[in-house]
Amino acid sequence: MKNRLRIAITLALQLSLALAPAASHAGTVVLKRAFVEKYKNRATADIEFIIDHAHKKPNPISSDGQDGDLHSSGRAPNEVGLPMVAEVMNAKSQTAGVNLIRQNEGKNQPIPLSGAWRIWFEHPSATDQIQGQPVPVPKDTNPAHVFEVHPITQLQTTSVLSAFQSIPGYQAYDAGTAFSSYESMTVTVRANSSAIGIKAPKAGYNYAEFVMELQGPPQQVADGVLVLATVLDTEGSTVVGQLRRMVFVAGTEPATKVKGLKKGDRLHVLGIPRVNLERIAYLASQNGQNPVTTKLPYEMIIVGAFPD
């Protein structure tokens, strides 16, 4: 019996060691249920953001991470309570917004900031990120984080809504590459009465260019428009035939365009993925406190519409 126990413990240790490298590429965020309920059908979040660090100038524009965004890191203890960053899209054209970020960097004073909330495991932490626990002051503009406000829509009274456009000169990921990655990701959801834990592997492919075909009517929500659509590449071939939710932020050019569309219409867009909290809440409600592993539910924030 003792021998068997020793073998079991040795095997468990071996298994842990074997899985350690894989685990280092995954991240876990534990969100309060109230937060999930509040944001699951919302496009944006309004927060009081303390800007700790910001880039001196926007990213250059070519491809991959050189996307023309301006990064800032900071804290929003009241509304978010997680390590986070906030990014201005098309920053070169958003001088007023960028100046506000630069002026408030390092002042330890919260400023009102709004934008599309985003949970994505692009920079996960080795340790669990638990909402509501004290968030340390980040050391640079890109701390380990899964929560972002990206793109920002408003800083204090300055609107940055006009940033929601395709990025001139930027080579976005093609639909096939980006969506193959999104569709292959898995998630483990573990819930209790007050919190929902989401564990997912490291993700990427921020900006994807694709064509969405509406499968239902656009639905107005408090701060934007939601619509279910299938995904096609720019050649018109179907990439994802199942329904994926598209999120449009109120007041942006893409939101104005989608409002006039109906089932079957197509829109050529630029989008960034985020975890779909509505489906996460659904998973949690269906599985009670049993952990469940399944395909990662994601949705696309539509940040630009191409003119064609």
Add this chain to the structure above:
Amino acid sequence: MFGSVVLDVAIGLAFIYLLLAVICAAVSEWLASLFKWRAKTLEQGIHRMFNSTPGLAKEFYEHPLIKSQAAKEGGRPSYISPRAFALALMDVIGEKGENPKDASLEHRFASGVGRLPETLRKSLDAVVKSSAPGTSQEKVETWFNDQMDRVSGWYKRKMQGWSLVLAATVVLLANADTLQIADRLWQNPVLRTNIVEQAKARAQMAPPPEYTDAESPAPTPPKPQATNANPLLTQEEKNALAEVAGWRQESKRFREESLGEWLPPHLLGWGLSTVAVSLGAPFWFDLLNQCMKIRAAGQKPGEKKQKEQPA
């Protein structure tokens, strides 16, 4: 070796029970929706709350706030929010009072309660005049929530009864005889390995939470339904089920054996399966996961290494 065979047979049985329980859950959900069991149980609960006061339930269900909660025009809702219940009931009762229509809802309700039959008036007086803090509307909402806890209990008991009937039906249709399945798994190592692999896949992956209604990008979660893209059972699972159960292999035995020889062991096997399947899919899913963990912990290092090598 002996221990691992026993464990694999147990995993195989748990897996087959899980598949049958998944089928039962889907059939039960379909029946509940076809016969509107939820809506009917809710209606019973509301009749009980109203002490069967003549006409009141009809007026309540005719109220626009309640009518709008039904899925179909003219249908009865299977869910009513506490707020809608309180507002609709207060409005309906308020119309029976003497206060003018432009008076506040609270005043009209208070006046209307006095004109109700004695049993319901006493119930509502006790609810509204209780010492608990809050407005009349909040107190009516609490009253509704309390009653709905009981209604949920009725519904669960009803479904438990049905789950036993459904389990027996599915077990018989599939000829899922526990004794026979265990015997087949015990005797046939290839079949056993195949079933354990299927069980592993089922335990690791839950079906993705896909949207099924394109009209609702912000939906209230519906119960999951099988679609072609996300079937109830995968083709491999259907094949696995057909290999260990089913009537195909039974006809020969039935011809060769007398009824007295053939039936008694089957009755025992079907009975065991029925009880097991009626425990429900979540129970077997958890147990399967636990068996898998034990199996993974007890695997020989050589066995694991061999499996990891590329073909």
